[in-house]
Amino acid sequence: MALAAQEKPKPEEFKVNPLEITKPDPLLPRIPKRGTLSPEEQSRLRSAIDELDAQGLALYKEKKADEAFDVWYRGLRLRRVLDRVEEVQALGRVGEIAWQNTRKFDAQVITKRLQEIQKEAEDKKALNLELLQALGQAYQQVRFPEPAVKVYQQILAQERQQGDTEAQEATLKTLAQLNMDWFNYPQAAAVYEDLLTQAQARGDRVNELAYLEQLVYIYNKAQQPENALRMKQKLAATYPPTDPRLPALKIAIATDYEALNELDPASQNYQDAYKLAWALRQWAYASEALQKLAALYHTHNQSDYALQVYDVLIKTQQQSYNFYGLMNTYDKMGQIYLEQRKYSQALDVFQRGMQLAKSLQYQENYFAEQLERVNKQTSQQ
Numbered sequence: 001m002a003l004a005a006q007e008k009p010k011p012e013e014f015k016v017n018p019l020e021i022t023k024p025d026p027l028l029p030r031i032p033k034r035g036t037l038s039p040e041e042q043s044r045l046r047s048a049i050d051e052l053d054a055q056g057l058a059l060y061k062e063k064k065a066d067e068a069f070d071v072w073y074r075g076l077r078l079r080r081v082l083d084r085v086e087e088v089q090a091l092g093r094v095g096e097i098a099w100q101n102t103r104k105f106d107a108q109v110i111t112k113r114l115q116e117i118q119k120e121a122e123d124k125k126a127l128n129l130e131l132l133q134a135l136g137q138a139y140q141q142v143r144f145p146e147p148a149v150k151v152y153q154q155i156l157a158q159e160r161q162q163g164d165t166e167a168q169e170a171t172l173k174t175l176a177q178l179n180m181d182w183f184n185y186p187q188a189a190a191v192y193e194d195l196l197t198q199a200q201a202r203g204d205r206v207n208e209l210a211y212l213e214q215l216v217y218i219y220n221k222a223q224q225p226e227n228a229l230r231m232k233q234k235l236a237a238t239y240p241p242t243d244p245r246l247p248a249l250k251i252a253i254a255t256d257y258e259a260l261n262e263l264d265p266a267s268q269n270y271q272d273a274y275k276l277a278w279a280l281r282q283w284a285y286a287s288e289a290l291q292k293l294a295a296l297y298h299t300h301n302q303s304d305y306a307l308q309v310y311d312v313l314i315k316t317q318q319q320s321y322n323f324y325g326l327m328n329t330y331d332k333m334g335q336i337y338l339e340q341r342k343y344s345q346a347l348d349v350f351q352r353g354m355q356l357a358k359s360l361q362y363q364e365n366y367f368a369e370q371l372e373r374v375n376k377q378t379s380q381q
Contacts, residue, residue, distance in 0.1 A: 015105060018073040019113050028078060042082060049075045049082075053090075060097070069094070069106055076113075085134045088117060092138030099143050111142050118147070129158050136174070145182045149175060169198065176214070185222040189215060209238060216252075229256035247277035247285040251292065258296060266296060274312075283320035290316060294332070303336050310336075327356040327363065334370060343378045350374060 027048050037045065052075040060068035072094045079087040091110050098106035118135055121127040132155045139148035152175045159167045172195050179188035196211040198204075212235040219228035232253045239246050254269035270293035277286035290313040297306035310333045317325040330353035337346035354367040 017109055017112075018070070019076060019109055021073075021077065025074065025078060028081065037081060045078060045082065046086075049078050052078075065101060065103070069098070069103070084117060084121065085130055088114065088131065088134040088138050092134070092141040095138065095142035099141070107142055111139075111144055114138050114142070114144075115147065118151075127154070129155065132158070140178065145178055145184075149178055149187075152178065165198075169195065180218070185218050189218045189222070189227070192218065205238070209235070212238070225256040225259040229253060229260070232256065242276075242280065244280055244282070247273045247280065247282050247289065250276060251285065251289050254289075254292065258292075263296065263300060267293060270296065274316075278316070283316060283322070286316050287313060287320070287322065287325060291329075298332075298336060303340060307333060307336055323356055323360060324362070327353050327360065330356070331367075331370070334374075338374065338377070341377075343374055343381070347371070347374045347378070 028045065052071050056068040056071035056075070059065075059071060076087070076090055076094065079090055091114055095107055095110035095114075097103075098110060114135060117131075118127065121131055132151055136148055136151040136155060139145075139151060152171055156168060156171045156175070159171060172191050176188050176191040176195065179185070179191065192211050192215050196208065196215065199207040199211055212231055215231040216228060216235060219225075219231060232249060236246065236249050236253065239249070250269050250273035254266045254273060257263075257266035257269060270289045273289035274286050274293070277283070277289060290309050294306045294309040294313065297303070297309060310329055313329050314326060317323075317329060330349040334346045334350045334353065337343070337349065350367055350370045354364070354371060357364045357367045
């Protein structure tokens, strides 16, 4: 009964780790300790392994993946007597193919070997910058983010000791992207904040803008309106006054203020966005800013201000021939007038909405219902 209750072993549990096969290889009758091959022997072995890699690739292209991996594993075993960096790079290449083809067992085997190499090098105090970089790349290829991040942090520490600012920036970008790829937004933001500080210190306007935009994206994704707002304000300050990107950015700033329940700056930024968009003839952004501003007023019991904004919005939508937008604006105004029990004004805007609905052959029944509703409430007064 006890045996029957046990969970069935998975097929992978019966597999032999192909990187732990110790049977002598004809290409290397006796595997010597690393470093005992002469340069000529190393060269011949590399050429043989390259041929194995090519054979594996040919088999893979013929849809013979199992046979291809058998050949690649043979090459990987042989690489152990060569350079560690070469072995890690090869593991990364094969591991990426395993990951792309959802070969879980193969990806695990390769990942395990990468970790063994890293631990061996750490124990021997031989984890140099070149090997760290190879390991970081390989961990990325097998989609193993946690050790990849740790390796790149070690790389960054060494680069900082060497004072190599250009290499530091490249490593920070890699770290940021790694964290982004795995949705670790707080860590990604911390790295981009570091990159932003460096770009500002050296007056690098191009990268400053790029990092600000990334931080805006990250803080939006992380739903952190305070931090998002801080970055958007910095970004807005870098744009020229008539930059065509400003209206959308001002709307985003206003939205963050609204999320933080700071109504006055939200209102001001929506108004600024509208004015900029109107000047730049960006009718869609002009309409969006007014719609959000009217909704803000209406939500906070300032319906008269909302109606004033809708009046301006009507002119904007007429300017851009946005008839569907106009129809919706008349509807929103009608609803506010109904709340205020101003039935004659409600009737007027619903009739305008009905005219547009008929011309567009859209939502005619809806506006007919609204008109009936107004007439009913008028008769009950």
